[in-house]
Structure formats: C-alpha cells, structure tokens
Amino acid sequence: MDNNDKDWTLIIKPRNNLLSLNLGDIWKYRDLIRMFIKRDFVTFYKQTILGPLWFIIQPLFTGGMFALIFGTIAQIPTDGIPMLLFYTAGIINWTYFADCLSKTGGTFTGNAGIFGKVYFPRLAVPISNIISSMIRYAIQYMVFIVMYCIFVFKGYTPTFNWLVVFTPLLLIYMALISLGFGVWISSVTTKYRDFNFVLPFFVQLWMYATPVIFPLSLIPEQYRIFMLLNPVAPVIEIFRYAYLGAGEVNLNHILISVGITFTVLFSGIIMFNKTEKTFMDTV
C-alpha cells in the first residue's frame, strides 16, 4: 500500500543518485528552456542602439585588433593564412566556448533568486545558455563566411576541405567542454566565492593556452604535451584545418581531449547534482 515506494510520485531524500542526469525531468521542462532562450535573446538588445549588430561588431574588431597587435606588431606567424581569417576563425570559436563557460560557471550564484523560490531541473539554465550562445555563434559564423568569400573574391584560393561537415559537431563538442568545466566551477562557487574571482581570470589565461592567436605548429615539440591537456586546442585546430587548410588534425590529440572532456563532464555533473540539493543553504 502506502509503503510501496512506487505509489509515490516524488520521494524527497537527503541524497539522490549522483550520476543521474534527470534527462526525463529536463525534457519535461523543455518549454522552460525555450522561454529562457527567448528571454535571453529578446532582452539582449533592449535599450541598445545597435542591438544584434553587436554580435557582428565584436569579432570584427577583435579580429582587426589581433591582426594589428599579434600579426603585424608582434609578427606571430599564421601558417600562411591571411591574418584576418586566421584570427576570426579562432575568435568566433573561442568566444563561443568562453561565453558558455562564464555563463555556466555562474549558474548557481547568478540564479540564486529564482532557485531559492521554485524548483525546476537546475541544468535547464546552463543548457539554455549553451543553446542561446549557439544563435550568437551562428551569426558570427556567417560573418566569418562572408569575410571568407570577400577574400576569395579578392584572389585568395579557397582551401576548405570535407572536414567542414564537422562544424556542428565541433560546436556541440565545445558546448560539452564548457558545460563540464562550467558545472564544476558553478558548484564550487556556491560555497567558496574565490571562484568568482578565479573564473574571468581563468578564462583569460585559458585563451592564451589555446591556439587562438598563434598556430599550434608554433609550439616547440617539448611543450606540446601541455597543449594536449587543453581540450579546446584541437577544436580550433580542426576548424582552421577544415576551412583554411592549415592546422593540425591528430587522432591522438582528439582522443586525449575527448577523454579529458568526458571525465570533467561526468565528475562535474556529480558535483552539480550534489550541490543542487543544498546550495540554497550556503549561497
């Protein structure tokens, strides 16, 4: 009768299955994810003059600035690729990753107000962030393609190859890396606010450890090993190789990256599930 647990729709216990992703629950709340994405998008350009143009301006200016500072002044080689294309390819991918990571990292602290008043699967917030950043990525990707066409029109020989079909996969893969690291950071930040300071700093340093402003081929052989520990590095290299014909695609690098990503993701989800249950007491 009542003692049978199956009769109950919900059982509240101190601890739940830590590895459970509650995918069913998240699916039930898919309309919430949709509403969050819509909210992020609609409210993004409220009270701005240029609105969605900011999505375009940001990579263009950063690309131009990088071309000036790192390409022209510091003369860092770009594997023979036109500088603007080389940097923009790196920037749009890196921006997507950094954006997702920062937003996911603030999941608990940034949403404490809502989380303290109503229950919904907490993972809905990072998931909606990742998807709304994809819209931004799509716009910036179009900027890259337009820029590419302009270069081709001006005499650059197109160098893309069949690997471009993996672009969506690369995007999803970056989403997973950022989710993994992001849920870790968001979980520990609830208790130790030090991570609020660490996160922006960490993201910035991470960029320099990623081949955004330099090609991987520039790294001397004996230091390569450190680059391999960075799961984002192969993503940018593959992207550049696919579109610009220069970059390293190495199966071993990819496997190491995937291994790191999934380890971080699974442990991150365990942490997140643990934190989700009691973070309101510490936040």
Next chain:
Amino acid sequence: MSQTVIKIENLYKEYKLGVISHGTLYRDLQSWWARIRGKEDPNSLISAQHTEKAEKESFLALIDISMEIKAGERVGIIGKNGAGKSTLLKILSRITSPTKGIAKIKGRVGSLLEVGTGFHPELTGRENIYLNGAILGMNRHEVSRKLDEIVDFAGIEKHLDTPVKRYSSGMTVRLGFAVAAHLETDILIADEVLAVGDAEFQNKALGKMKGLSTGEGRTIIFVSHNMVSVKSLCNCGIVLERGKIKEMSNNVDKLVTDYLVDFSAKIKTLRWVNTGEYNDPSFTPISLELQEEDGAEITTPICADKNYKLKLAFEIKEKSPNFELYYVFSTIDGAYLFISSPREYNNNYRPAIGLNTLYCIIPKNLLNKQEYNISLAVGINNERNIIDSTTYTIALRVSVVSNTTMNLSAHYKTPIAPKLDWYTN
C-alpha cells in the same frame, strides 16, 4: 477515507552557521573523510558523537518532523519566525533537501513561495505569463489554455502587451498570483504570499485558494502570520515551535486561539526592556514603557479616563530610506483595533542616527474596561520586518481596570469605548 498525499517521516534539517573561510574547507574535508570511512559526520548535530564545535556552528531548523496530509486538506502552518515553517515548505518544494529523513508526495506539486518568480521587467505581461508558467512547470499548451482565465483574474487585459516594468506593483503581484493559481497541480504550497497586495486582492486570492481546494479537491499547505487568513482558509492546522511540531489539530479555531494565548503569556505589562536579544543596525530597541502622562511611573491601576504615555527608546545606527514604525492596538484574542504611526503626526518623520525617544499619548476616554495588547511593528517597507507585531515581539499588555464614566460600552464589553461629544439645540 481519503488518501494520504504527503507523508513525512522523521525529517531533520540542519543549517551550518558561521562564516565560510579556510576553516570551512578543513571541516568539509573532515566530514568527507568520515563519510568515506563509513563513519558518522563529526560536524553534524544529528550524529551521535558530534564535536562541541558542531553544537556552536550548526543548528537544527527541523527536528524529527513526521506527519501525514490527506487529499483535499487545507493545512495551515503557524509558528514564530524561525520555527521552521519556511524550511519545511522549502523541503517539500525541493528547493533544499533534508539532512535526514524522507518525505513522500503523491501527485504534482506547485509551490508558491513568492509571486512572480523570474518575472523579467523587459518582457511583456503575456511573455511573462509564459515564462513564469514554464518556471512553475507548465508547458506552453497548458498556459495557452489558461491564458484568458489568468489575464481575467489578474485584471490586466489592457496591459497584456506592455512590459512588466511599466506595471504597478499591485498589478505585478496580481499577475504573479494568477499564474500560480491556475497551475494544474494536486498540491499547492504557499508561503505568506498573501502578505502582499491590497485587502481586496487578498480576499480574492484567499477565495481562489479555497475554491481550488473545495471545488477541485486540491491539497493546500499554507504558511501565514495572518491568523485571520489561516482561520478562514484552513481546515487543519499545525503549530511549529523551534523546529518541532507542537500541536496538530483539525480544530483550527482552537489551535489559533491557543497559539495566541501562548504568546500573550510572555507579554510584559508596563515595561519591556531589551536584554540584548535584538540588535539590528537599522533599529535597535532599548525599551518600551507605559507611563503616566507626566512621565512618572505608573503606580495606580490604569483608568480609562486618564491620558497615558508610551515611551519608546531605540537606537539607529544606519539610516534606512523606507523605515516604517507603528503600534498595533489589538484585543487579547488578536483582533486589530487600530494602528497608530508617528507619521500621522508628521508625515516626514524619520528617526535620526543615534539614540531616539518617541512618545505617544494614549488619550483618555478611548479604551474600554478590558485588556489590550499594544505591539510594536518596525520594518523597512517592501524589504523586511525588523520587529514583527503579529508575534508580539515587543509588546505591552495594558489592563484597564476602571472606567469611571458609566457607559453602555463598558456594559456590553465593546472593544473600545470612546467618548463622543453630544449636543442638544
């Protein structure tokens, strides 16, 4: 016999006090290590051999709570601030989890711990209905189906496509409540939500909640400091005291009366002095005293035909812009008679930084020959309560023993007995 829809078994909730610092990290590792070895956590009060430090740094908000709630019951949870009411609701609505024990729920739960959670000021009323509905667990078809009803209940037809930031606060509250009230759930959990909004809205909302329960057989768990709302809505009551269930009964009227009497027993008669338990930078009370009009100590029985003076001394360390202070005069069964605020005398009254003394004259020929409670309420508008008048935190019990003017009011024991001016031509 109706079905049990909520069953709570030996529920505990522990909170850690104190500041998060490097020491916290050490204790976290200690607790974690103990768990790994399958031992009890030395930093938890629930474990049998907890350290002395745990006693200082933790406290139990809920202690061994067990109860069963049946379908269609409207349960009112009452208790002082800090008795564990909100913690219990938070656990039932899955915002935080218990430290020990289990709660089982049958059916869909909708919780309303705040109205309009997640409202975005830039979005329109319509968009916010969908957003808030989704946050509360409705899908968009459900919301679409209920949209007209929600809009109608909130009374915002004309402003449906206006951003919520242009709404008055009353409209926002009505909209928030309307969305939640149209949630199709079997169990509705509501915390003090009716404390916002005007009297008309409160009655409408209370009526709606009652309708949900009687008409649609929903179970309601309701927390409120407003005993009148509890009495009118609930058919079952639970009194919580310091994390434990003190009383549970289907006779809500009696429960509420007992609860208030219990409070009243602690009320001082002529003088209340802060012994250090209240210390808030925005308002630290020092004393509240009833005196003769000339400031002398009262030595004779209180008469209705004499003026008396209330003297309140307090200290302000930090100025708060929306500071509010007033006295609630009530009968001993908790019914409000009237409220008086220094702003009646000076609308711009704001206490100064430092020590303040505030006097209030209780005029003669106003009170009847009976007992009254005068309770102080202090708060920051729209933000928080500092001194809660409903729990008689700082209150005096004034017992008027003689009323020399022989009048019918005294005979009929009317709540007040003001003396009016009469004329003949």
